[in-house]
Amino acid sequence: RYSVGSWRHYRHSLRVLEQAKEAWKSENVSQVLVLGDSIDRSNMFVKQGGGLPVETLKQVVEKLEGFKAHFILGNHDVESVTPRRELLRVLRIAREDEEDTAYYTVRPAAGIKLIVLDSFAISMHWPLTHQHRALAQGILREHRKHVKEDENLMSPARLRGLERRFVSLGGAIGEKQLDWLRLELQSSQERSEKVVLFTH
Numbered sequence: 225r226y227s228v229g230s231w232r233h234y235r236h237s238l239r240v241l242e243q244a245k246e247a248w249k250s251e252n253v254s255q256v257l258v259l260g261d262s263i264d265r266s267n268m269f270v271k272q273g274g275g276l277p278v279e280t281l282k283q284v285v286e287k288l289e290g291f292k293a294h295f296i297l298g299n300h301d302v303e304s305v306t307p308r309r310e311l312l313r314v315l316r317i318a319r320e321d322e323e324d325t326a327y328y329t330v331r332p333a334a335g336i337k338l339i340v341l342d343s344f345a346i347s348m349h350w351p352l353t354h355q356h357r358a359l360a361q362g363i364l365r366e367h368r369k370h371v372k373e374d375e376n377l378m379s380p381a382r383l384r385g386l387e388r389r390f391v392s393l394g395g396a397i398g399e400k401q402l403d404w405l406r407l408e409l410q411s412s413q414e415r416s417e418k419v420v421l422f423t424h
Contacts, residue, residue, distance in 0.1 A: 241287045248291065255332050256291050260298025260424035277304040281314050296340050297326045298424045299393055302349040327401050329408060337412050339405065341423040347395030364390055
């Protein structure tokens with residue numbers, strides 16, 4: 225159940241995914257892009273003994289067998305499945321480095337490139353001592369100067385205008401990913417590729 229706006233019944237999600245699969249098959253779809261939040265955030269609160277969020281996520285991935293599925297990380301994903309390397313493994317997001325971020329490109333057809341960004345590369349969704357978490361803490365401190373130190377970082381209370389973005393649920397892509405994005409766009413321009421950019 226979702227408390228803002230319309231009712232959502234997450235328990236029906238896998239059934240809805242089955243229906244979507246049938247529709248995709250009838251249209252000869254071979255690749256799908258999952259836009260994030262592949263599991264409900266409430267999985268995070270039932271982790272006792274570990275494994276449950278991972279098992280839930282595996283069900284989603286299994287339902288997509290027969291399609292080439294590309295995943296974008298959503299905040300519910302990075303909050304619920306830790307460590308992040310396990311999340312990337314389950315979602316079959318291959319990385320050439322040890323950074324455990326999830327930005328990559330896909331060329332589904334000649335002349336077309338999809339660029340997937342990791343909008344939680346710099347976020348509070350990393351282990352306590354991780355450098356990406358430290359960067360996120362610095363950004364939050366900078367934009368929440370007038371907020372008490374012990375105040376809930378998830379809440380935008382006492383923040384105004386665009387400053388309301390600076391809560392611990394969000395994230396940033398960071399300089400390294402921005403540099404990579406510039407190179408990818410330059411490369412596509414040289415190759416006259418059409419580019420579609422995706423982020424959560």
